[in-house]
Each structure stands twice: as structure tokens, then as C-alpha cells.
Amino acid sequence: MLLGELVGCIELLQEHIRSHRDSLRENETRTRMALIDPLLRTLGWDVFDPGMVTPEYQVEGGRADYALLRSDGRPTATVEAKKLGEALSSHRMQMLNYANASGIEYAGLTDGDHWELYSVFEPGPLHARKKLEISITSTPVHESALKLLLLWRPNLASGKPVPAPGPILDDTWSRVGIDASPPSPTPEPSPDPRPVLPGWVALSEYDPPAGSPCPAAIRFWDGSEQALEYWHEILTGVVKRLHFEGRLAVEDVPIGFTPKVYSVHTEPVHPTGKEFGQAKWVEETPFVVNVNLNAGQVRANTERLLQHCGRNPDEVHLRTTR
Numbered sequence: 001m002l003l004g005e006l007v008g009c010i011e012l013l014q015e016h017i018r019s020h021r022d023s024l025r026e027n028e029t030r031t032r033m034a035l036i037d038p039l040l041r042t043l044g045w046d047v048f049d050p051g052m053v054t055p056e057y058q059v060e061g062g063r064a065d066y067a068l069l070r071s072d073g074r075p076t077a078t079v080e081a082k083k084l085g086e087a088l089s090s091h092r093m094q095m096l097n098y099a100n101a102s103g104i105e106y107a108g109l110t111d112g113d114h115w116e117l118y119s120v121f122e123p124g125p126l127h128a129r130k131k132l133e134i135s136i137t138s139t140p141v142h143e144s145a146l147k148l149l150l151l152w153r154p155n156l157a158s159g160k161p162v163p164a165p166g167p168i169l170d171d172t173w174s175r176v177g178i179d180a181s182p183p184s185p186t187p188e189p190s191p192d193p194r195p196v197l198p199g200w201v202a203l204s205e206y207d208p209p210a211g212s213p214c215p216a217a218i219r220f221w222d223g224s225e226q227a228l229e230y231w232h233e234i235l236t237g238v239v240k241r242l243h244f245e246g247r248l249a250v251e252d253v254p255i256g257f258t259p260k261v262y263s264v265h266t267e268p269v270h271p272t273g274k275e276f277g278q279a280k281w282v283e284e285t286p287f288v289v290n291v292n293l294n295a296g297q298v299r300a301n302t303e304r305l306l307q308h309c310g311r312n313p314d315e316v317h318l319r320t321t322r
Contacts, residue, residue, distance in 0.1 A: 006145045009042040013136055017084065017113055024084035024112065031083045032065070035112030040066070040079075044153030052153070060101030060260065060271045062094070067104070070157045077106035077117070077156060084112050092251065096120060101271035103259045105159060106131070108151070113137050117150065123308040125252045131161070199321055203234075204303055204313040206320070208295045221315035231298045232291035236282045238302050238316065239264060243285045247309040250286055257304050263290050264305065 016034050017024070024031050037047045045068055047053045057067035057078060064078035080095040082088065088109050099107035099120045108117045117132035134147050147163070155161045200219060218234055219225045226237050242248035254265040262270050268279035268288045277292030293301060303313040 003145060006042055006148065007141055009039060010136055010141050010144050010148075013039060013112070014141075017137055021084065026083065028081060028083040028086075031112045032081050035084065036079075036081050036110060039148070040068075040151075043148065043151050045151075059098040061273060062098060064095075064098045068153075068156065070159075075102065075104045076159060077108055078102075078104055079108040079110065082109070082111045086111050088114060088116060089251075092116075092118075092126070093254070096126075097254065097271055100254070100256060101259055106156065106161075108132075115148070115151075124310055125247060125249065127251075128310070131163075197317070200317040200319050202314045203299060203306075203316040203318060206299055206318055208299065210294070210296075212295055214295075215318040215320050217319040219317040219319070221311065231295050232278075232280055232289070232293070234318070235263075235291065235293075235298055235302045235305070236280055236289050238305060239282045239287055239289055240285055242305070242309050242311065243282070243287065247311065248287070252309075253287065255305065255308060257301065261290065263301050264288075265290075 013035055020030075020034065024034060040047055040053070045053050045066075047055070047066070051073070052069055054067040054069060054075070055065065057064040057075065059078070065081040066079040067075040068077045068079065070076050078095070078099045080091055080098070082091060088111060091109060095107045095109045096118065099105075105120055106117060107120050108115065110116070114135050115132060116130065118126065119129045119131055122129045132147060132150050134144055136144055139147070149155060150161050150163050197219075206215075214228050214231050215234070217225050217227050218237055220237070220241055222241075224241075226233070228234065228237075239248065248264075250266060254262040254271070256262040256271070260270060260272050262276075264287055266286050266288065268276040268290070270276065270290075276288070276290045278290070279288050280291045281288045291298070302316070306313045306316065
């Protein structure tokens, strides 16, 4: 794909939006035909080739407008399409649910002008998993072209897409190559977790045998403690503090660690439509937690949730004696 071809496509889409805005705002199909399909084709996703793109892809609980396929036929991403001008925020959860339920790594959302792409299973809050956000009409054309190269088929289908490293003066993205990306900055070391006090054990080190009694208390990363009566209070207590800290918001859920089971959601329903076997609403938050778990699963899911939200499980301690 020549970069000039992508620039020309973006300029044409800008003209379509200017000239036909009112018509495109009325109908999703028109938006797909006039704005979304042409850009996908230019980026190497031939929407008329069933080996590249499956429209109306069947997923748990519904259908994704597009599934973008690797060479082996497995989807690398889903894309939800909306009519021009429709707010995308109210559809993000549906987009992520569809991809999550089918084990698909990336999920996109667009109204033909605004484009977003998210990593579905990467740890962290939703905003940290956003890989692309662009408006074709309000972003300079060449900047749009560079950002949209993230969706170029050889890049996205690789399973580890990389953004363009900067302004490109050559003809093709392939000349730049993945190795031309600037080196990732060395992450700052995270602060050492609080020391484990006598009688306590780090959550990540605790491996309770079957039938073990619930620990007496949990100690959080800020030094606060909570007495425990039931195993599930470990998980719900962590959810509550992550929420108050701003690391877990409504837009970050549902969170699940297997394709068919959610751990944290705003309603007690899995992606299959099945209700949680046991659900506990977390007080002072909008979240409900699936607590149909044994002791080991509670520990494991709590550890995964902490990692998902950017917290070190070593910062959480349990007092195992009463």
C-alpha cells in the first residue's frame, strides 16, 4: 500500500463527509458504504473477500459488524460500525463484549469519521488500552494516515501492531518496518511494596489448601485494613478500593479472565447471557462481582484484577491467623 493512496482515500472521505453529512447521519448502511468500507479496503481489508473480512460476524450475544481475519481465518479484530455522528461512548461496552466473548484480541469502533481501537485483554483501565483514536475531519491528513497505519492489514494481523514511529517520507510503511520504531522508554521502577508484617502473607504468595478458613483480615496498599468474614470479601474489597482510587471505572468493565465468564461487571450477567452463579454488589460502587468461586479462585481472580488495573498484588497482604 502506498502512503499516497491512503492520503488520497482520507481526502476523499473528508469530501464525502462535507458533501453528504446529512444523508450519512440518517443511515448506518450508507455510512459503511461511503466511509468505512473504502478506508478498510485501502488499508488492505477487502470487504468483498470472505478470506479477509466477515461481515455480521456471529459472536456470543450478537453480531459484530466486521471481523478482520488473519491469513489462517481467525479474527484479529472486530469493528462495530455506527452511522455518521452517532455517539460512540454508549457502544464501547458492546464492542468489547463481542470481542471478549470470542477471544478476539482487538476491538474497533467507528462512525466513519471517528475511529477507535482497543486491546481487549491487555491489563489496565480502558483508556490505557486505547491504541487508536482519530477524527478524519479534524486531524491533518498526513497525521491521520500515519495513525491509521495501525489498522493496515499486515500490521494489525500480526497480532502485535505497532504505531508509525513518526513522519514518513518514504512511499510505504513496509520500508519503515517494525524495527524502525523508536525504542520504548525504560519504565520507571515501581515503588517497593509495603513490607510483610509478622503474621501476614502477600496475596501473591498465598496458596490456600481446599477447605482453608477465610483469613482474618486484608491489608491494602495504602496501609488500611479490613476484617474478613467471607472469602469473597477479598475480591470485593479490592474492587472497592480500585474504584475509589480511580483505577476502575464503569467504562473499564466488564472484566473477565476467560471468554465466557465475567469477574466484574455492572450487571450480574456473563457474555453468554447466563446470570452469575453468586453475585455480590460492592457497596458504594456501581459494580457487581462474580463470587461463585472457591478460595483458590478468589485469590487468583483478585491477583489478576490487581494486575489488570495496574496494581502489584504484592502490595496486598492477608492475615491468616485470627
